[in-house]
Amino acid sequence: MTMYERSYGYRYEEVDKYTSAVDIAKKIRADIKQAVSEGLLPSRWKYSVRSDATAISVDVLYCADAFKPCDGGQGCNNVWCSARNDPAYAHGAQPHDVLTDEAEAARMTLKRIHGAYNHDGSEIQTDYFDVRYYGGVSFEDADSADFRRRETERLATKKNARQTGTPKRLYRNYSRTAGSVVHLTIETAEGKEVLACGARLSRSPIGDMLTLGTAEVTCSRCAKRATV
Secondary structure, X not given: OOOOOOEEOOOHHHOOOOOOHHHHHHHHHHHHHHHHHOXXXXXXXXXXXXXXXXXXXXXXXXXXXXXXXXXXXXXXXXXXXXXXXXXXXXXXXXXXEEEOHHHHHHHHHHHHHHOOOOEEOOEHHHOEOOEOOEOOEEEOOHHHXXXXXXXXXXXXXXXXXXXXXEEEEEEEEEEOOOEEEEEEEXXXXXXXXXXXXXXXXXXXXXXXXXXXXXXXXXXXXXXXXXXX
């Protein structure tokens, strides 16, 4: 297999090769916090670092002012940008937003922080990838921010319905790996029966409904509601 020349992040040697992406994400969070305190990143935005076994993603949230209308300048690679006034694409051209100069500078800072512990010996043209972890930096646009706001409100409404509802009965759910778990069900003001922990109430034959007090609630989240 052909090996390509690797590039290394400026803090690559600070972690050994067995360090997980989850642990590296913790370091990235600390680096971002320091960059904010030093004025290298705007403090009015929120920075979210998500990780799994192979990837780390940095998301900038609450950043509506990070975008501006594109003027069609040389930095625009969108052929459908209406500001470019390209006759070949005029039939479907639309305006769109791009990052402001401040946001672009922040993106470069975050990319440097994100890649600080990474190596890259990839060759995209041959689909050869050689990195310690995947992922990148993204800014939340207006549509994504609106969806997140509506989703937050929806989840808050569901949580409030569970917290203000009336304990109704118990639900024993059987698992192939963990035996059985006893949940507490809640009847909301609208008459809907839900689990106190927020998980989905299964209607399949693998679960049994029980009368209150006939078994101990073993779901840790449901147990908190059962003692209120």
